[in-house]
C-alpha cells in the first residue's frame with residue numbers, strides 16, 4: 001500500500017511559481033466542484049486545485065508532485081460515470097479546462113491538433129465551416145482529454161470507431177515530469193511499440209495528455225434518420241443485426257428499451273409509444289441512393305414486424321431525434337425525481353446482444369428494480385440505468401451490475417464498453433483479463449513508480 005504526503009504550503013508556493021498564484025486554489029468551493037463526477041460513487045475532496053495552461057506547466061507540476069509524493073488526479077469536464085476523475089486520495093486536482101486551444105487545423109490532412117481541455121462539441125462547432133468533424137460523440141459535454149483517457153465512444157462508433165480509432169499522436173507528461181510525444185501525423189504507423197494506445201484509455205493513471213492530434217472526417221452529403229418500433233426486444237435486435245448485415249453506410253444503430261421509450265414519449269413528445277425502439281442514422285453520397293437505402297431498411301423492419309417506422313432526410317428532424325437520444329438520461333432524472341442511478345456499461349459481440357439484454361432484464365426482475373435499457377446496439381454496447389433510492393436499493397443495484405457484467409464477460413464481452421474502469425469496474429479486472437492484470441501492474445510501476453497518478457483507479 002503506497003502512502004502519500006499531504007499538500008504543504010511549501011508545495012503550494014512552488015506550484016504558484018510554476019502556474020501563477022491565481023491558478024492554484026485551496027478554496028473549498030473549487031475543491032467541492034471537482035469532488036465528484038456524474039456517477040453514483042461518493043465524492044472525495046482534493047487538497048488543492050491547479051489549472052495549468054501549457055504542457056511544460058503540467059510537466060513541472062508532475063515533477064513537483066512526484067518529488068513530494070503527492071497524488072495528482074487529472075480532471076477534464078467531470079462527466080465520467082465510473083468515478084474516474086474523483087480524487088480518492090486527495091492531493092492535487094489537475095483541472096485541464098484552461099488548456100482548451102485548437103493548436104492547428106490541417107484540413108488537407110483531415111486532422112486537428114488540440115489541447116486536452118477543449119470540449120468535443122466546441123471543437124466540432126469550430127470545424128463546421130471546414131465541412132469536417134471529430135466523430136466520437138459521447139453525448140455529455142466531455143473534454144478531448146477525458147475522452148482519450150476513458151477511450152470514450154458513442155452512437156457513431158458503429159461507423160467511425162471509438163476515440164482510440166480517431167487519434168494519431170499525443171504529447172504526454174509522465175509522472176516524473178518528462179514530456180514525450182507518441183504516435184505521428186501519418187495515418188499508417190508501424191514504428192515501435194504502440195505507446196499512443198497505451199495511454200489512450202489509461203484514465204490518467206499512466207500520464208497526463210497535454211496535446212492530441214485527432215483524425216477528422218468530412219460531413220457526409222446526405223444523412224437520413226430512422227425510428228422503428230417493434231413489438232418485442234428480440235425483433236428489434238434482429239433488425240439491428242440484419243441492417244448491419246446489409247453493408248449500408250450505417251452511422252448509428254441505437255436501441256431504446258420499452259420503458260425508456262415510454263419516458264421519451266411522455267417527456268419529449270416523440271411517438272415511440274411504449275415499444276422497444278431502434279434509432280438509426282444512415283449516410284449516403286446522393287439523395288437518390290439514400291432513398292433506396294431507406295426503402296431497404298423499411299423492408300427489413302416491416303418483415304421483422306415493426307409496429308412503427310419513420311424515416312427522414314430533413315436535417316432539423318434528424319437533429320431533433322438525436323437531441324432526444326442524447327438527453328434520455330436527463331429525461332429519466334426528471335421523470336424519477338429524487339432517485340439515484342447506477343449506469344451499467346457492458347459490451348458483447350453483436351450476435352450475443354439479445355442474450356445480454358435478456359440477462360439484464362432477468363437480473364432487474366430478480367431484484368424487483370426499475371432499469372432503463374439504452375444501447376449502442378450496432379456495436380454490441382448496452383447501458384442499463386438502474387434506479388435506487390436507499391442503501392438497500394444500492395446493494396440490489398450493485399448485485400444487478402455484478403450479474404450483468406459477469407454474463408457479459410462470459411459471452412466473450414467486456415465489463416465496460418466505453419465508460420472505463422474508474423472505481424466501479426476494478427473488481428472485474430481479474431475476471432476479464434486474468435494474468436494480464438499483472439502485466440498492467442508492471443506497466444504502471446514502470447511509468448509511475450510512486451503511484452501518484454490518479455491512485456485507486458483501474459487496477460484492482
Ligand SMILES: Cc1cc2nc3c(=O)[nH]c(=O)nc-3n(C[C@H](O)[C@H](O)[C@H](O)COP(=O)(O)OP(=O)(O)OC[C@H]3O[C@@H](n4cnc5c(N)ncnc54)[C@H](O)[C@@H]3O)c2cc1C
Pocket residue numbers: 037038073074075076077078079080081084085096116117137138139140141142143144145146147148149150151152153154155203204205207208209210329330418419454
Ligand atoms: C448523460 C451522459 C451520457 C454519457 N454518454 C456517454 C457515451 O455515450 N459514451 C461514452 O463513452 N461516455 C459517455 N458518458 C461518460 C463521459 O462523458 C465520458 O466518459 C467522457 O469521456 C468523460 O470526459 P470528461 O472530459 O468529462 O473527463 P473526466 O470525467 O473529467 O475524466 C475522465 C478520466 O480522464 C482523466 N483525464 C482527464 N483529462 C485528462 C488528461 N488530459 N490526461 C490524462 N487523463 C485525463 C481523468 O483523470 C479521468 O480518469 C456520458 C456521461 C453522461 C453524464
